[in-house]
Amino acid sequence: MQRFILAIVAVLILGIYPVSPAQAGDPQPRVAKEFKVYPIGYVRKAEGRTTIVLDKKYQPALLGVDKLEHILVFWWFDRNDTPEKRAILQVHPGGNPKNPIRGVFATHSPVRPNLIAITRCKVLSVKENVIEIESIDAFADTAVLDIKN
Secondary structure, three states, rough: OOHHHHHHHHHHHOOOOOOHHHHHHOOOOOOOOOOOOOOOOEEEEEEEEEEEEEEEHHHHOOOOOOOOOOEEEEEEEEEHHHHHHHOEEEEEEHOOOOOOOEEHHHHOOOOOOOOOOEEEEEEEEOOEEEEEEEOOOOOOOOOOEEOOO
C-alpha cells in the first residue's frame, strides 16, 4: 500500500512516471538530453571577506541557514570550460604526477565532463541575501548553482 501511495505522489506532485524493468536497464533512458541550470547567486571576494550574494528572489530560501555551521555550495567551474578539458577523464590527483592516475569521478579535479563543483563552507553570518563564509575554492564572481545543508 505504501508503494502505491508513493507512486501516486510521484506522478501527481513530482511528475515522475514509473518505468518498466526493461526501461530501467536501458542505457539510454528517455529523459532530456540537455539540462539548463541558472545561477542563484555569485561568489564575491573583497577586503578579506568571502560572501555568496544570492539573487534577492532567493532570500526566503535562506531562512535557517544562519543556524547552520556548514553548507554545501554547488558552483560552476566556468573558467575551466573547454571541449578539450571536458574530454579528460583521468588525472593525477592534485595535479601531482607522483600520485597514481585515477578517473575524474574519484577525484576533486576541476576537469570533468560536467563542470559542477561542490565545496563545504563554514557559515559565518547571514544578512538579507548575503551569506558570509570562511572560504571557498572558487574564484570571485563564480556562479553559484545551489546550496544544501
